[in-house]
Amino acid sequence: MIQVLEPATAGVMAEVPRAGVEEADAAVEAARSAFPAWRALAPSERSAVLRGLADALDSHVEELAVLEARNAGKPIGDARGEMGMVVETFRYYAGAPERLAGKTIPVAGGVDMTFREPLGVVALITPWNFPLTIASWKVAPALAAGNTVVLKPAELTPLTSIELERIALEAGLPEGVLNVVAGPGSVCGQRLVEHPDVAKVAFTGSTEVGRGIAAAAAGTIKRVTLELGGKSANVVFADADLEAAAEAAPSAVFGNAGQDCCARSRILVERPVLDAFMERLEAAVGRIVVGDPLDESTSMGPLISAGHRDKVAGYVPDDAPVAFRGRAPDGPGFWFAPTVLCPVGNDDRPAREEIFGPVACVIPFDGEEEGVRLANDTIYGLSGSVWTRDGARALRVARAIDTGVVSINSNTSVRVATPFGGFKQSGLGRELGPDALEHYTELKNVYYATG
Ligand code: NAD
Numbered sequence: 001m002i003q004v005l006e007p008a009t010a011g012v013m014a015e016v017p018r019a020g021v022e023e024a025d026a027a028v029e030a031a032r033s034a035f036p037a038w039r040a041l042a043p044s045e046r047s048a049v050l051r052g053l054a055d056a057l058d059s060h061v062e063e064l065a066v067l068e069a070r071n072a073g074k075p076i077g078d079a080r081g082e083m084g085m086v087v088e089t090f091r092y093y094a095g096a097p098e099r100l101a102g103k104t105i106p107v108a109g110g111v112d113m114t115f116r117e118p119l120g121v122v123a124l125i126t127p128w129n130f131p132l133t134i135a136s137w138k139v140a141p142a143l144a145a146g147n148t149v150v151l152k153p154a155e156l157t158p159l160t161s162i163e164l165e166r167i168a169l170e171a172g173l174p175e176g177v178l179n180v181v182a183g184p185g186s187v188c189g190q191r192l193v194e195h196p197d198v199a200k201v202a203f204t205g206s207t208e209v210g211r212g213i214a215a216a217a218a219g220t221i222k223r224v225t226l227e228l229g230g231k232s233a234n235v236v237f238a239d240a241d242l243e244a245a246a247e248a249a250p251s252a253v254f255g256n257a258g259q260d261c262c263a264r265s266r267i268l269v270e271r272p273v274l275d276a277f278m279e280r281l282e283a284a285v286g287r288i289v290v291g292d293p294l295d296e297s298t299s300m301g302p303l304i305s306a307g308h309r310d311k312v313a314g315y316v317p318d319d320a321p322v323a324f325r326g327r328a329p330d331g332p333g334f335w336f337a338p339t340v341l342c343p344v345g346n347d348d349r350p351a352r353e354e355i356f357g358p359v360a361c362v363i364p365f366d367g368e369e370e371g372v373r374l375a376n377d378t379i380y381g382l383s384g385s386v387w388t389r390d391g392a393r394a395l396r397v398a399r400a401i402d403t404g405v406v407s408i409n410s411n412t413s414v415r416v417a418t419p420f421g422g423f424k425q426s427g428l429g430r431e432l433g434p435d436a437l438e439h440y441t442e443l444k445n446v447y448y449a450t451g
Pocket of ligand 1: 207
């Protein structure tokens with residue numbers, strides 16, 4: 001059995017069966033058997049099933065939010081927002097089956113047409129930081145495109161994915177179309193990646209594990225989508241609305257206790273406004289309320305585990321340049337106070353590695369050229385922001401930063417209808433928006449000779 005912990009108390013909140021190789025194989029077999037009928041369903045019927053699933057999830061939002069808040073240690077308000085996005089994602093892709101159109105291409109002697117065909121059984125492997133949200137980004141387009149699914153959630157946070165399977169069956173998704181296996185990545189996950197009957201792996205997690213998955217998937221030439229780590233830059237120019245930039249910066253790095261692949265954990269500030277920005281940032285960080293995830297006034301919860309807290313603490317040794325820190329509860333639970341380091345050099349370890357905790361590095365810079373150079377001086381390229389009142393510069397810098405998503409005068413990264421994914425070692429492929437469907441289909445070309 002897997003003992004599932006509640007990070008705010010360090011207590012056991014549930015036990016679930018630990019899936020291994022045998023369970024992974026059984027899930028793949030169930031998905032393989034269910035594929036022909038699911039694929040053959042008329043597009044309007046597949047849409048109707050997915051709309052029914054979205055409605056069923058909508059009616060369970062509150063209980064799913066509480067489960068996610070307790071298991072992942074996230075503030076209940078954030079968890080409600082995430083569950084809202086899960087519903088929205090299923091609604092968005094419920095419309096997709098009837099829009100998966102091909103093309104006709106003019107050629108000599110006949111008609112040439114293209115079709116988007118489903119891949120077959122797809123394995124979806126998810127992390128612990130946004131468990132059901134990230135699962136929905138994969139499950140919804142995969143099913144809409146006519147694939148059947150094996151979903152493997154992270155061992156630390158399997159509960160909402162298990163609930164998703166239950167709710168989906170109740171809502172009328174045929175048996176075998178969605179199968180959840182909760183087990184260790186190195187055993188259950190690895191088996192799915194190597195399984196000859198799995199056509200594609202969509203993975204979200206660390207860059208290190210992603211590298212291994214890409215290599216293992218090569219054995220059977222599986223399609224692979226990777227959403228990996230980040231070390232995104234929040235570039236604040238001297239002409240920016242400093243009040244707004246400083247007000248928004250904490251949630252962009254301390255949201256989800258910093259356990260966010262999009263965390264703008266390198267705050268690049270143009271030197272002439274460094275002091276003014278830091279003063280405003282300190283006030284904003286002081287307003288973060290770290291505490292019980294189920295308390296409505298909480299804005300930041302605990303870290304996911306004791307081991308992860310130790311790893312994060314390793315980035316803040318006694319001689320670290322701590323400019324200021326917030327407050328966190330004592331006692332049981334995996335607490336860590338929001339911490340701002342300044343000044344940090346872009347070559348320093350906390351600025352190079354993904355800390356995945358509530359530690360922000362403030363890095364001063366001089367001028368646009370240096371700002372762009374520092375923003376790009378990383379192996380990652382997932383997200384980022386530019387704060388300036390100069391419209392031309394905003395677009396110039398947004399185009400110059402090698403990253404999958406950039407926001408101008410905002411710190412948001414993710415919307416259901418727009419593509420999300422990484423440049424460089426932050427990943428391969430895109431999720432969300434219309435483009436995600438391409439990653440769950442093969443393009444078939446049919447030529448019909450008309451004589
Ligand atoms: P992780 O890489 O340790 O694990 C992710 C998933 O992979 C888990 O389900 C795990 O069981 C599984 N896994 C581990 N080893 C495996 C193997 N050999 N074969 C198959 N599956 C295996 O990541 P994590 O610690 O759960 O999550 C944190 C990481 O995820 C961070 O690096 C973060 O940046 C990244 N992340 C990225 C995105 C994105 O969209 N780019 C979103 C969220 C999190």
